[in-house]
Amino acid sequence: MKLEDRGPVKILEYKSKCPYCGLDSLTVSEYIYNTPFMGSVLITTSICLECGFKHRDVSSLDADNPSKIKVRVLGERELRYMVVKSSSASVKILETGLEYIPGPYSQGYITTIEGLLYEFQEATTIACRDAEDRDKCTSIIEWINKAIDGLVEFTLILCDPSGKSKIYGDNVIEELFDQECMF
Ligand SMILES: [Zn+2]
Numbered sequence: 399m400k401l402e403d404r405g406p407v408k409i410l411e412y413k414s415k416c417p418y419c420g421l422d423s424l425t426v427s428e429y430i431y432n433t434p435f436m437g438s439v440l441i442t443t444s445i446c447l448e449c450g451f452k453h454r455d456v457s458s459l460d461a462d463n464p465s466k467i468k469v470r471v472l473g474e475r476e477l478r479y480m481v482v483k484s485s486s487a488s489v490k491i492l493e494t495g496l497e498y499i500p501g502p503y504s505q506g507y508i509t510t511i512e513g514l515l516y517e518f519q520e521a522t523t524i525a526c527r528d529a530e531d532r533d534k535c536t537s538i539i540e541w542i543n544k545a546i547d548g549l550v551e552f553t554l555i556l557c558d559p560s561g562k563s564k565i566y567g568d569n570v571i572e573e574l575f576d577q578e579c580m581f
Pocket residue numbers: 416417418419420421423446447448449450451
């Protein structure tokens with residue numbers, strides 16, 4: 399039987415205080431997305447009609463405890479793993495020291511491990527424009543490009559103190575949030 403993907407269904411809409419301008423003009427909408435591959439995902443979008451502030455977040459309803467999720471990426475198969483990355487998740491690639499640390503306005507979204515690599519590629523390219531050590535920058539970008547093509551193996555760690563993130567695949571190890579997540 400083919401599982402039907404009906405897309406997100408709106409379950410709730412309410413007004414709230416905007417974290418940016420402080421007015422009660424934030425419209426928050428919540429959607430449940432039941433997917434064949436990722437179980438149930440809660441998608442939250444917030445839009446302020448006064449100042450234009452926008453925020454998006456996701457939360458896997460199959461995950462709960464503060465989590466550390468580790469994936470040994472061997473090639474293309476793991477690059478296609480689906481990732482529910484909530485706004486409180488941080489991501490690290492052990493072999494390179496590349497880190498993504500969330501800020502107060504970080505967004506949550508659904509992506510793949512390959513998609514996370516593209517984010518590192520974009521951020522590193524921007525950071526490298528004014529970097530002193532251009533050779534090091536170039537070699538990191540080259541490494542990311544090889545990883546996107548599935549040519550290098552690496553270990554990716556996603557830490558989420560809210561426990562709302564999840565990675566879907568057979569090569570995924572879920573552990574308790576610990577000091578490996580303090581980066
Ligand atoms: Zn606002």
